[in-house]
Amino acid sequence: MAVDARGVLSVIVPAYNEAETIERVLDRVLSLGDLVAEVIVVDDGSTDETLAIARRVAQRLPRVRVEALARNRGKTAAVARGIELAAGEITIIQDADLEYDPAEIPAVIDPILRGEADVVYGSRFLVRRAARVLYFYHFLANKAITFLSNVLTNRNMTDIETCYKAMRTGVIKPLVLSSKGFGMEVEITALVSKTNARTYEVPISYHGRTYAEGKKIGVLDGLAALGYVLRYNLVTPWLPRGRKYVRAVNRFLAGVPTPEMRVDRPIVPRPTAPRPNVASPHWPTAPGAKAAPAAKARDAYSDVA
Numbered sequence: 001m002a003v004d005a006r007g008v009l010s011v012i013v014p015a016y017n018e019a020e021t022i023e024r025v026l027d028r029v030l031s032l033g034d035l036v037a038e039v040i041v042v043d044d045g046s047t048d049e050t051l052a053i054a055r056r057v058a059q060r061l062p063r064v065r066v067e068a069l070a071r072n073r074g075k076t077a078a079v080a081r082g083i084e085l086a087a088g089e090i091t092i093i094q095d096a097d098l099e100y101d102p103a104e105i106p107a108v109i110d111p112i113l114r115g116e117a118d119v120v121y122g123s124r125f126l127v128r129r130a131a132r133v134l135y136f137y138h139f140l141a142n143k144a145i146t147f148l149s150n151v152l153t154n155r156n157m158t159d160i161e162t163c164y165k166a167m168r169t170g171v172i173k174p175l176v177l178s179s180k181g182f183g184m185e186v187e188i189t190a191l192v193s194k195t196n197a198r199t200y201e202v203p204i205s206y207h208g209r210t211y212a213e214g215k216k217i218g219v220l221d222g223l224a225a226l227g228y229v230l231r232y233n234l235v236t237p238w239l240p241r242g243r244k245y246v247r248a249v250n251r252f253l254a255g256v257p258t259p260e261m262r263v264d265r266p267i268v269p270r271p272t273a274p275r276p277n278v279a280s281p282h283w284p285t286a287p288g289a290k291a292a293p294a295a296k297a298r299d300a301y302s303d304v305a
Contacts, residue, residue, distance in 0.1 A: 005035050005113050006034040006035065007034060007035075007036075007037040007088070008035065008037060008088055008089045008090050008113070009032075009035050009036050009037055009088050009089075009090050009091075009092065009105075009109065010037055010038050010039075010040060010082075010086035010087060010088030010090070010091045010092075010169065011029050011036060011038070011039045011040070011091075011092055011093075011094050011102075011105070012040050012042065012079055012082030012083065012086060012091060012092070012093050012094065013025060013026070013029070013039060013040065013041045013042070013082075013093075013094050013095070013096050014042050014044060014075050014078035014079050014082065014093070014095070014096065015041055015042065015043050015044065015046065015050050015054065015078070015096035016043070016044040016045065016046050016050070016072060016075075016078070016096075017046045017047060017048045017050055018046070018050050018096040018097055019046075019048040019049040019050045019053055021096060021097050021098045022041070022050050022053050022054055022057075022096050023053050023054075023056075023057055024098060025094065025095075025096050025097075025098055025102065026039060026041070026054070026057050026061065026064055027057075028101075028102040028103065029094060029102045029105070030061055030063060030064070031102075031103075032102065032103075032105060032106065035105075035106065036063060037063070037087065037088040038063050038064075038065060038086075038087060038088060039061075039063055039064045039065070040065050040067065040082045040085050040086060041054045041058070041064060041065065041066045041067065041096075042067045042068075042069065042078040042079070042081045042082045043066065043067070043068045043069065043078075044069050044072050044073060044074065044075065044077065044078040045068075045069050045070065045071045045072035045073065046072075050096070051066070051068055054066045065085065067081055067082075067085065069081065074180050074181040074182070075181065075182050075184065076177050076179050076180060076181060076182065076183055076184040076187075077177075077180075079093060079177065079184050080176075080177040080184075083172055083173060083175070083177075086169055086172075086173070087169075088169060089168065089169055090109055090112055090113075090166060090167070090168060090169060091166070091167060091168075091169045091172055091173075092105060092108065092109060092164065092165065092166035092167075093163055093164065093165050093166075094163070094164075095163045098207065099163070099206060099207050100122070100163050100164055100204065100206065100207075101204075101205055101207065104122065104164075104204050104205065105164075105166075107202055107204075108120055108122045108164050108166050108202055108204065109166045110202070111200045111202065112166060112167070112168060115257070116198065116200065117198050117199065117200040118167060118168050118171055118197040118198045118199070118253060118256065119165070119166070119167040119168075119171060119192055119197045119198070119199045119200070120164075120165075120166045120167070120199070120200045120201070120202060121157065121159060121160070121162055121164065121165055121166075121199070121200070121201045121202075122159075122162050122163075122164030122165075122166075122201070122202055122203075122204035123157075123158045123159040123162060123201040123202065123203060123204065124159050124162055124204060124205075124206040125142075125143075125158040125159045126158055126159075126201060126202070126203035126204075141225075142159065142161050144226075145160065145161060145186070145225050145226060145229060146158065146159060146160045146161065148226065148229045149186065149189055149190065149229050149233070152190070152229065152230075152233035152234065153189065153190065153193035153233060154193075155193055155199065157189070157199075157201060158201060159201070160185055160186065160189040161182075161185045161225070162185075162204070164204055165185075165188060167192070167197070168197075168252075168253075168256070170249070170252035170253075170256075171192060171195070171197050171249050171252065171253070172188070174244075174245050174248040174249060174252075175187075175188065175191055175192075175245055176241065176245075178236075179228055179232070180224070181224060182224075182225065183224060183225065183228045185225070186225050186228040186229050186232055187228060187232045187236075190228075190229070190232035190233045190236070190237070191232060191236065191237065191242065191245055191246070192249075193233075194237045194242070194246050195245075195246050195249040195250055195253070196249070196250050196253050197249065197253060
C-alpha cells in the first residue's frame with residue numbers, strides 16, 4: 001500500500017540578495033508537484049530585486065507565500081519566521097541560491113514518509129552524488145564543527161551545517177530559535193539531539209558557489225558556530241526553554257505511529273495542479289494531533305545513532 005504524500009510538505013526559502021536565482025528555485029520546488037503544500041519565502045531585507053521577483057512569482061503560483069523582514073537579520077531569523085508559518089506535516093529548508101537541487105527533496109524526506117525517521121539531514125559528505133570542488137578550508141571548518149557537535153551529542157553525523165534539514169513539523173515548531181546569523185544549523189542539531197527524534201542522513205549533491213558568485217558565509221560565522229556548539233549543547237538544554245522544547249517534542253513523537261504501512265518503492269510525486277494551502281494539525285499545539293501514516297524504509301540512507 002502506498003503512502004499518500006500529497007500536500008504534506010512546507011518548504012521554507014530564506015532569501016537575501018538572490019535575484020539571479022530565486023525564481024528558478026521556486027519553479028523547481030513547485031515542479032515537485034502535489035507533494036508540496038506551500039512554499040514560504042522569507043526575504044531577509046534584500047537590497048536587490050529578490051523581494052519583487054518573489055512577489056511576482058507568488059502572484060502566478062498560489063502555493064508561494066512571501067514574507068519580508070524589515071531589515072537584514074540573518075538566515076536564522078528568516079528561518080524562524082518560516083517555521084512560525086509552516087502548516088505542512090513535514091518542513092524542509094531550501095536555500096535560494098541553487099547550491100542545493102530541489103529535485104533531491106523527495107529523496108531527503110523519503111525516510112520520514114516511510115515512517116523510519118522524524119528528522120533527516122541531506123549530507124554533502126556521504127559521497128554518493130556530485131559535489132563541486134571548492135574551498136578546502138570550508139571543508140575543514142565543516143568537519144571540525146560537525147566533529148565537536150558529535151562529541152557533545154553522541155551522534156555520528158557527517159554534516160550538521162547542511163541546508164537540507166527536513167523534519168516532522170511537530171519537531172521543529174516548538175523550537176524558538178535564539179541564535180544569530182547562520183547559528184540555526186548548530187542550534188537545531190543540538191536541541192533535536194536531546195529529544196527522542198529518530199535522525200537519518202541521506203546523500204545529496206552540492207553545487208557550491210565561490211565568493212565572487214555570491215557565497216555569503218565567512219570566517220566569523222565559522223568561529224561563531226564553534227561557540228554555539230558549546231552553548232546549545234552544554235547550557236541551553238538545561239534551561240527552562242530547553243527542557244520545555246524537549247518535553248513538547250517527546251509528547252508529539254509519542255503519538256507518531258510506527259511504520260505499519262509498507263511500500264515497495266520510493267515515493268515520487270507527480271506534477272499536478274496547485275493545491276490550496278490547508279493548515280495541518282500535526283504538531284504539538286494541536287490537541288489530539290496525529291501524524292500522517294508512514295511506511296517502511298528500503299535503503300539509500302544511513303541511520304544516525
